[in-house]
Amino acid sequence: MDAVVYIKKVKGFKLPGKEGWVWRLNKSLYGTKQALRMWQLKLVQVLKDLIINSTRADNSLYSNTEKSIFLHVHVDNGFLIGKSEQEIFQFLKLLSTQLKLKYQKNPTQHLGYHLMWLPDGSVQLSQRDLIVCRLSDTDMENSRAVKSPCNDNPLKEPDTVDEPINPTAF
Numbered sequence: 001m002d003a004v005v006y007i008k009k010v011k012g013f014k015l016p017g018k019e020g021w022v023w024r025l026n027k028s029l030y031g032t033k034q035a036l037r038m039w040q041l042k043l044v045q046v047l048k049d050l051i052i053n054s055t056r057a058d059n060s061l062y063s064n065t066e067k068s069i070f071l072h073v074h075v076d077n078g079f080l081i082g083k084s085e086q087e088i089f090q091f092l093k094l095l096s097t098q099l100k101l102k103y104q105k106n107p108t109q110h111l112g113y114h115l116m117w118l119p120d121g122s123v124q125l126s127q128r129d130l131i132v133c134r135l136s137d138t139d140m141e142n143s144r145a146v147k148s149p150c151n152d153n154p155l156k157e158p159d160t161v162d163e164p165i166n167p168t169a170f
Helices: 033-049 085-096 128-137
Strands: 006-008 022-024 052-054 061-064 069-074 077-082 113-117 123-126
Touching (some): 069 085
16 A cells, blocks of 8 residues: 555444554555555556556547557456457466456446447447436336437538528627
């Protein structure tokens, strides 16, 4: 840890003669303010040692120098894609020497996205649960879809031509 952190005893924990004591943490503890920062520092160092760096576009997206492996990490959830299965498993093997990993081939969810793996190797993303939740929050879950009154093709000329707007009239 990069700061000294003390905690008081957890409610219900009894240690005779040490009722008023506090404990100094030697390591980051899940749930403390320092925990996420310490995890992030450790992860970045491990990935740098494996020559994997964050991208300019997103600090939570990492790639190797050849751009053949991409790793997206949010807190302690990761999603790894690569050009070949062999390269992915080789990277996982190296990473597992530094971190305790659980991995699933072809996961069905990542950060609220549903993932559907297609036969051609591509992945279809969906946020159906989020959409259903938002519809429910606004009491619109039983609404019917209708065609939008807006022009769906901005390049298409409008059917009717209105008179030009005079900006000085306002």
